[in-house]
Amino acid sequence: MMLTQSLALILKGIPKLCPCRSITKEFVDEEDTYDYLPEKRYFICKDYQNDGLHFRQQWVMGVQQEVERLKVRVHEHENLLRECEALKAHVRMLVKRVSELERVL
Template sequence: MDPNEERRFMKAHKAHYDNLHFVRDSMQGIQERCVCGKRLLHERAPAEVYDYLPGKRFFTCKEYKDDVMHYRQPWVCAVEEELQIMKTRLEKCEEHKSLVVKLEVENHELKAEVEKLIARVSELEYAA
């Protein structure tokens, strides 16, 4: 095989696997658009499919093909992941809120100390 052709072949495979990795990592929570840029549809599985509950809901890419490059994510999984993401964000917000309260208390204490120091300096200036 020609070295240039082999290099092109390897680059194409690497790009393909990078895209697969990107698709897999991006399938968290409720997505607005597929990786290909198409919008996602809310669909239900037909009643005659018996390998899972009839009427199971999915977020599916408009251009979905079973090639692993487009989304078809079960609705339940997406909602669970979205709730987990929101829970993590809420915990971080609560941590920030507690830090803000601590900083406000510390700021109030420092302001009181500065006022005391200003009063002391004015007393020393008046005495001198």
């Protein structure tokens, strides 16, 4: 996997690791405030330095991406449950046929 692809995956959703392999933490920037957005929140590398090797991601973006990822997973699980229900019905039908065949023999 290329470095840019792995970085894109690391930075998607709620980050757990920085590309430098350090853990992340939540950070509230009290200096970077606006009337409409007091105390911006970030996910930030524990060893953050503004040198381009570490990241600082807005909290809102990380949470929004994580919610979207979880929506996709819930949809996939719903599909799996539907398939399981269909398979259970098919298995019941097969068990019924086997029991009918056993009675004949």
